[in-house]
Amino acid sequence: MNCVPETGSRSRRVVVALIPLVVFLGLAGVFMMQLMSGRDTSVLPSALIGKAAPELRLAALDGAILSGKPVPALTTDAVRGKLTLVNVWASWCIPCRQEHPIILGLARDDRLNVVGINYKDRNDAALAFLGELGNPFRAIGVDPKGAAAIDWGVYGIPESFLVSPAGVILYKHVGPFDDNSVQNELLPAIEKALGGVKE
DSSP, rough: OOOOOOOOHHHHHHHHHHHHHHHHHHHHHHHHHHHOOOOTTTOOOTTTTBBBBBHHHHHHHOOOTTTTTEEEOOOHHHHHTTTTEEEEEEETTTHHHHHHHHHHHTTTTTOOOOEEEESOOHHHHHHHHHHHHOOOOSSSETTTTTTHHHHOOOSSSEEEEEHHHHBEEEEEESSOOHHHHIIIIIIHHHHHHHHHHOO
């Protein structure tokens, strides 16, 4: 006597076998829609925009100098009451090296307090980076384990945050600044912040 499998059992196996294909096609469709939308996929929204900046209590980068004086630690007091650009950087980060001349230029703008979070770096390597390229930072905090970066919602470095004198995050830039992003994004955000916009 021959055993003939039931039709229901066979169709159930076909359905189970097709599930991974259906999931794959669904995900591929979502990714295709994202690519075709024309949006910049490198721009990640920040849940912190419009909210109070996380508290800063980072130790100083020992040995860092600015204008012949030791650079202070990065604390909330170092940014309170000033329009501040917080730049997250590291000596091992190639895009940080690429954007560094722009950060130096921004530090020459008297309207802006430029400070840095040195992310998962070695003290000697960070000092060598600043010694070679120049130090734009009025305060530097070291973040050896990345805890502060997590608090600030950092996805990868470099990242920069514009913080109002009232301590509110106004703008976030993911990746290195270039002339276009400074002219079309950061400078308008600075002008808006200085134009009396209330936080």
